[in-house]
Amino acid sequence: MDVSLSAVAAKSPPSLCLASASPRRKALLASIGVKVKVMPSDVDETPLEGESAQAYVKRLAIAKAQAAVPKTMLPVLGSDTAVVVDNQILGKPIDEYDAAIMLRKLSGRCHNVLTAVAVTGPKGVLSCCVTTVVKMREISHQEIADYWQTGEPVDKAGGYAIQGLAAVFVEEIKGSHSAVVGLPLYETTRLLCQQGVPIWSGCYQHR
Numbered sequence: 226m227d228v229s230l231s232a233v234a235a236k237s238p239p240s241l242c243l244a245s246a247s248p249r250r251k252a253l254l255a256s257i258g259v260k261v262k263v264m265p266s267d268v269d270e271t272p273l274e275g276e277s278a279q280a281y282v283k284r285l286a287i288a289k290a291q292a293a294v295p296k297t298m299l300p301v302l303g304s305d306t307a308v309v310v311d312n313q314i315l316g317k318p319i320d321e322y323d324a325a326i327m328l329r330k331l332s333g334r335c336h337n338v339l340t341a342v343a344v345t346g347p348k349g350v351l352s353c354c355v356t357t358v359v360k361m362r363e364i365s366h367q368e369i370a371d372y373w374q375t376g377e378p379v380d381k382a383g384g385y386a387i388q389g390l391a392a393v394f395v396e397e398i399k400g401s402h403s404a405v406v407g408l409p410l411y412e413t414t415r416l417l418c419q420q421g422v423p424i425w426s427g428c429y430q431h432r
Contacts, residue, residue, distance in 0.1 A: 287352055
């Protein structure tokens, strides 16, 4: 019988608190056998003056994780993703016009996607930041308008979802695909193992 890791995770008690409402991060963790208790953290996401994109996403990931610590006995994972082009951080679009501006900036060129992860536990707060380079083909104005009508860009950094309909815009990717979706699974697994959070392989027992 073929039993998915997501199904196995669903039957086990939560071993991690996810300080995010992102269904994509929850699904990625389930794919490596980790069942989570979702407990979103509300933190101010305004960049600090002169703050680099890497420092920005790492600061928010840590802040989100730490905000949930007093509410649970479980280890906590916080994460943040930013799309960066021309040293500008692109957040979630506020409306169709904003989304169109973002996608026009990304059209026909490369941009960076930075995802930071922080995990609390017996070893304190462990964190990392992963950068993935995404190259997009030229996207027409009509395609941008049609894409907005699908509803997919609304809550996505940079106004697109690489795992969704926007996959047709992506010409090339260098780095972690899962990081662009929401979590770099290789690096996340290492942090979880260090904090004693079990995954499908039980690697926490011998690392």
